[in-house]
Amino acid sequence: MLNKTECSAFVIPIRDCLDILSGKWKLPILGALMEGKKRFKELERSIPHITPRMLSKELRELEINQLVKRTVYDTVPVTVEYEMAPYGHSLKKVLMEMKDWGTQHRKRIMTTDTPIVTEELDVVEV
């Protein structure tokens, strides 16, 4: 049980964490970058149906939150590389907990109840 103060101290940081991972494409982008560094067009190709607009927007947000590092190489034409920033790996524990919970929850809901299935997700192409 929590009191009022504990409750805010609980809701606000979780909201922060949730907001950072929110949006349709952040997870697929992080997933793709976990395979290694990639250029803009490589990301676009490995994430089915993403538009350059959304890719650009979501990458910017991830970069602002220091999870992703963007490097511009002075070639012609320019080369831009995206990769997980060192800080990005600090998310690992959270993501693994979410993955474990999500995995067991999906099984639970599928077997014990009317299935509430989230829509089919596109698989990130390598």
Added chain:
Amino acid sequence: MLNKTECSAFVIPIRDCLDILSGKWKLPILGALMEGKKRFKELERSIPHITPRMLSKELRELEINQLVKRTVYDTVPVTVEYEMAPYGHSLKKVLMEMKDWGTQHRKRIMTTDTPIVTEELDVVEV
């Protein structure tokens, strides 16, 4: 580094977990219920600015996912009580990881960088 198969096995359950906690009011509702069981109007009063429409909708989703238990008592007028379901407590580890990460992240962003502050949140009233 992940390969394509690992990547889907990573994205899908995390998406599930995220979806379950998504929406503006799920966290405040869970927070309020962590103080103990509450009736509909009590929840409405303890969560500033929530409308009955949203409260009803989000409670229903939490109930479908078995995180919250709804009990109707045969009084006149009816009494309806909401509480954390036993299964709801299975979220604790995930939520705590998110809270810890969110807390350190807020500090980090505030001190090292242009502050990207999420909007002020209303505190849940007791």
Added chain:
DNA sequence: GTAACCACTATACCAAAGTATACCGATATA
């Protein structure tokens, strides 16, 4: 010369999420 690649941006549009306001029937209170 024209077509494609690179890393994007601009504009317009559409769908989902959330808000505002009013209301339900039954009961208790003034």
Added chain:
DNA sequence: TATATCGGTATACTTTGGTATAGTGGTTAC
């Protein structure tokens, strides 16, 4: 008789998130 409470629902609206489509300027390949 009028007002408030209970646990919500109905309808209409606005705001946010995401999509679709086209185009930028400079370079290399056919």
